[in-house]
Amino acid sequence: MQKKLVVYLYLLIGLLIFSGCSNTMFQPKTKVDGIDADKVVQQVLKDPRLKVHYIDVGQADATLLQFNDKKEPITVLIDTGDWASKDVVAYLHTQNIKDIDIIAITHPHADHIGQLAEIIEAFNVNEVWMNGETANSQVFAKSLEAIEKNGVDYYEPKPGEIFDIGPIEVAVLHPTTLSANTNNNSLALRLQYKDMSFLFTGDAEQQAENDMLKQGANLSATILHVGHHGSNTSTIPEFLKAVHPEVAIYSAGVKNSYGHPDAEIITRIESSGTIFYGTDINGTIIVETDGNNYNVSSQSTPSHSSSDESCVNINTATIEEVQKIIHIGSTLAVELIELRPYLAIDDLVKINGIGTARMKDIKMQGIACMEAKQCIQHISTD
Ligand SMILES: [Zn+2]
Numbered sequence: 001m002q003k004k005l006v007v008y009l010y011l012l013i014g015l016l017i018f019s020g021c022s023n024t025m026f027q028p029k030t031k032v033d034g035i036d037a038d039k040v041v042q043q044v045l046k047d048p049r050l051k052v053h054y055i056d057v058g059q060a061d062a063t064l065l066q067f068n069d070k071k072e073p074i075t076v077l078i079d080t081g082d083w084a085s086k087d088v089v090a091y092l093h094t095q096n097i098k099d100i101d102i103i104a105i106t107h108p109h110a111d112h113i114g115q116l117a118e119i120i121e122a123f124n125v126n127e128v129w130m131n132g133e134t135a136n137s138q139v140f141a142k143s144l145e146a147i148e149k150n151g152v153d154y155y156e157p158k159p160g161e162i163f164d165i166g167p168i169e170v171a172v173l174h175p176t177t178l179s180a181n182t183n184n185n186s187l188a189l190r191l192q193y194k195d196m197s198f199l200f201t202g203d204a205e206q207q208a209e210n211d212m213l214k215q216g217a218n219l220s221a222t223i224l225h226v227g228h229h230g231s232n233t234s235t236i237p238e239f240l241k242a243v244h245p246e247v248a249i250y251s252a253g254v255k256n257s258y259g260h261p262d263a264e265i266i267t268r269i270e271s272s273g274t275i276f277y278g279t280d281i282n283g284t285i286i287v288e289t290d291g292n293n294y295n296v297s298s299q300s301t302p303s304h305s306s307s308d309e310s311c312v313n314i315n316t317a318t319i320e321e322v323q324k325i326i327h328i329g330s331t332l333a334v335e336l337i338e339l340r341p342y343l344a345i346d347d348l349v350k351i352n353g354i355g356t357a358r359m360k361d362i363k364m365q366g367i368a369c370m371e372a373k374q375c376i377q378h379i380s381t382d
Pocket of ligand 1: 060061109
């Protein structure tokens with residue numbers, strides 16, 4: 001039986017009181033690719049604690065939050081990694097998770113909603129939050145099916161709503177309205193635990209950041225989850241100034257084809273005095289806090305290595321690259337790309353001109369792939 005979670009919803013009737021930053025001290029020790037890798041002096045933490053895992057999921061997003069409400073464990077997940085992988089499911093198993101109280105999906109792109117259906121099937125999920133935007137993709141349809149089939153509660157939080165989830169206050173900051181740009185429809189959440197605060201904005205870009213600034217919401221956060229994988233579409237100077245984080249963490253795949261995080265964003269964040277972490281450099285990053293002090297730890301080595309050059313990912317390779325696959329010439333390459341995404345190599349038979357005999361040749365040749373660890377960083381719906 002699923003654990004009953006009591007969520008209190010309050011109307012936003014006044015300004016939130018932000019009670020300052022923690023007093024953690026940092027001592028930069030080493031540099032890896034221009035990013036400080038081992039930076040935080042370990043603090044003695046009291047109980048109860050909040051543990052936030054910025055999971056290494058390649059070019060995708062997934063953050064796990066664990067805390068207690070009067071000794072009852074609470075689990076919240078923000079985004080569910082990429083559709084072509086099972087890494088979030090695997091990570092949740094390694095953490096001995098059985099029940100998940102809330103899964104918040106920032107937006108329905110496949111690198112954020114990716115493993116929602118699998119997670120619902122594998123764990124007791126109580127409630128799913130979404131931004132209300134629908135997507136014409138198999139992964140979205142599969143997610144809705146899993147929600148319905150498993151009787152999971154569904155909710156679309158709106159800006160101005162504040163939830164008390166045990167000792168954590170969750171304020172909804174965005175989106176007020178949905179636009180044509182899915183990234184800018186990202187659900188934005190600010191979490192407050194005593195003196196510590198955490199901001200999550202999904203793939204929100206400049207327009208969404210400006211909207212949040214205009215609305216005068218409290219954006220300040222001790223720990224910033226950097227928007228849109230560190231892309232230069234996001235983290236505009238005014239937004240960064242309003243957040244004023246002590247630590248910024250982005251999620252991106254090793255040597256991803258988007259060039260995330262952008263060098264300009266790294267410079268902007270580091271020059272503001274913020275300590276910068278990324279899953280492509282540091283692997284999974286864990287922030288643990290008693291609400292006053294905090295520690296940051298990381299695996300130091302990302303598990304998602306760079307792509308295998310012999311592999312042509314049928315979901316992400318360029319029009320030139322897919323022509324390395326036998327029988328795929330320039331015409332079929334266009335069709336191959338139009339029919340994405342593929343859930344299996346065998347789905348290439350959907351291409352007009354690829355029958356079972358040609359499919360056999362493709363498999364014999366063996367360069368068409370969709371294996372997550374090799375090619376996950378090239379998924380196009382970032
Ligand atoms: Zn994304």
